[in-house]
Amino acid sequence: xxxxxxxxGCQMNDHDGEKLSGLLSAEGYELAASSAEADLVxxxxxxxxxxxxxxxxxxxxxxxxxxxxxxxxxGVTGCLAQQEQAALFKRAPHxxxxxxxxxxxxxxxxxxxARAGKARVMDTGEYPDNHLFPPAxxxxxxxxxxxxxxxxxxxxACTYCIVPTTRGPERHRPFADVLAxxxxxxxxxxxxxxxxxxxxxxxxxGCSFAELLERVSEIxxxxxxxxxTSHPMNFNRELxxxxxxxxxxxxxxxxxxxxxxxxxxxxxRREYTVAEYLERLGxxxxxxGRIALSTDFIVGFPGETDADFEATLRVLDxxxxxxxxxxxYSPRPGTPAxxxxxxxxxxxxxxxxxxxxxxQTALTRAxxxxxxxxxxxxxxxxxxxxxxxxxxxxxxxxxxxxLAVGPGRQLPFGELVQARITLxxxxxxxxELV
Ligand code: SAH
Ligand code: SF4
Ligand code: F3S
Numbered sequence: 270x271x272x273x274x275x276x277x278g279c280q281m282n283d284h285d286g287e288k289l290s291g292l293l294s295a296e297g298y299e300l301a302a303s304s305a306e307a308d309l310v311x312x313x314x315x316x317x318x319x320x321x322x323x324x325x326x327x328x329x330x331x332x333x334x335x336x337x338x339x340x341x342x343x344g345v346t347g348c349l350a351q352q353e354q355a356a357l358f359k360r361a362p363h364x365x366x367x368x369x370x371x372x373x374x375x376x377x378x379x380x381x382x383a384r385a386g387k388a389r390v391m392d393t394g395e396y397p398d399n400h401l402f403p404p405a406x407x408x409x410x411x412x413x414x415x416x417x418x419x420x421x422x423x424x425x426a427c428t429y430c431i432v433p434t435t436r437g438p439e440r441h442r443p444f445a446d447v448l449a450x451x452x453x454x455x456x457x458x459x460x461x462x463x464x465x466x467x468x469x470x471x472x473x474x475g476c477s478f479a480e481l482l483e484r485v486s487e488i489x490x491x492x493x494x495x496x497x498t499s500h501p502m503n504f505n506r507e508l509x510x511x512x513x514x515x516x517x518x519x520x521x522x523x524x525x526x527x528x529x530x531x532x533x534x535x536x537x538r539r540e541y542t543v544a545e546y547l548e549r550l551g552x553x554x555x556x557x558g559r560i561a562l563s564t565d566f567i568v569g570f571p572g573e574t575d576a577d578f579e580a581t582l583r584v585l586d587x588x589x590x591x592x593x594x595x596x597x598y599s600p601r602p603g604t605p606a607x608x609x610x611x612x613x614x615x616x617x618x619x620x621x622x623x624x625x626x627x628x629q630t631a632l633t634r635a636x637x638x639x640x641x642x643x644x645x646x647x648x649x650x651x652x653x654x655x656x657x658x659x660x661x662x663x664x665x666x667x668x669x670x671x672l673a674v675g676p677g678r679q680l681p682f683g684e685l686v687q688a689r690i691t692l693x694x695x696x697x698x699x700x701e702l703v
């Protein structure tokens with residue numbers, strides 16, 4: 270029996286894919302090179318925006334055709350599975366099983382039942398030990414950089430967001446478990462860890478998130494620690510202090526702002542005003558210049574006026590984010606924002622998105638140009654150079670680096686090397702080995 274997992278969505282989902290892969294491998298199933306060679310295809314889905322859902326249904330349509338031609342088991346997991354549950358079988362009757370996001374360890378049972386011929390097998394229960402998934406089972410794609418769960422779920426209630434529905438309430442992994450996993454990874458060669466949660470900085474697994482970062486940084490072999498994602502209201506002075514002083518914590522902060530208008534932030538129920546967000550960035554103090562800042566924006570939120578959008582552009586310029594991700598508001602089933610009047614034409618929303626992204630490109634270019642001539646550590650992410658002769662790496666600030674080293678020279682995969690930045694474009698930095 271060969272399996273293939275297709276994953277959409279965020280790092281949490283990506284890491285769930287590694288956990289599910291481990292469960293199937295433990296059952297003796299083999300990883301197939303593609304879905305065409307698999308007897309079991311598992312769609313690990315995302316439902317953050319309608320577009321993500323479309324991709325899943327289009328892949329399900331393709332698999333329906335494939336199932337007409339050969340024996341094939343199709344399972345659906347991830348956020349769309351948790352959101353739609355049994356309704357998925359109605360929409361796509363060729364699905365064999367549905368596995369919720371809080372029931373990962375039930376996968377082998379579901380597969381066994383589906384293989385035995387049982388129809389419409391489903392488990393979307395909330396298992397209290399889901400966030401305690403045994404690390405020894407996880408099958409990682411890559412060891413040099415490893416994803417590590419610290420919390421699952423979200424206790425915030427942003428009015429546009431499906432995540433509290435699909436991932437449930439917050440559950441925190443005890444810090445001793447987290448440290449034990451990272452120690453094991455470091456011993457196996459991991460140099461960089463990314464601590465994961467819908468809201469990592471609300472961490473409450475026996476110590477604060479800032480303390481957890483300090484403890485992880487003491488583990489020998491770990492060179493960089495990243496974390497995804499933080500909520501501004503849980504970003505405190507203690508965390509800012511660790512971020513600016515601990516050399517093992519990568520100098521990068523992703524802190525989603527969503528809008529520069531207090532009125533819209535209130536409608537989104539983000540729990541902060543623009544002034545409060547800026548005050549929290551101020552916690553970084555003089556260290557702020559060293560930290561690359563990134564954020565998320567939603568444009569075209571119901572009722573967003575020209576003035577609201579102008580306010581967003583003003584904050585964008587004022588903070589001069591090094592990078593940002595921006596999206597057009599997408600109505601999600603069962604969310605409170607559905608009740609808000611949304612009469613803004615899609616063309617206006619699209620224009621706003623384009624305007625915001627154009628401004629960001631200019632800011633990112635300026636941010637990248639500040640690196641010209643600097644010598645910085647970067648982590649090598651390839652085992653051999655691209656056909657164009659350069660190697661892909663990332664800096665601590667999460668800048669994409671194209672590293673030229675000259676023909677015949679081998680770089681140490683997964684390790685930090687010192688690079689001099691020689692070229693800045695909006696999308697990457699060109700560099701040479703020091
Ligand atoms: N937990 C993270 C966000 C996860 S979703 C946090 O709170 O920061 C990632 C991003 O997707 C969000 O920051 C938001 O900008 C965007 N997003 C979430 N729901 C959305 C929706 N309904 N429509 C458009 N964008 C959305
Ligand atoms: Fe969604 Fe808000 Fe929770 Fe982030 S903090 S996952 S945007 S509800
Ligand atoms: Fe998508 Fe679920 Fe992540 S909705 S962004 S996969 S938490």
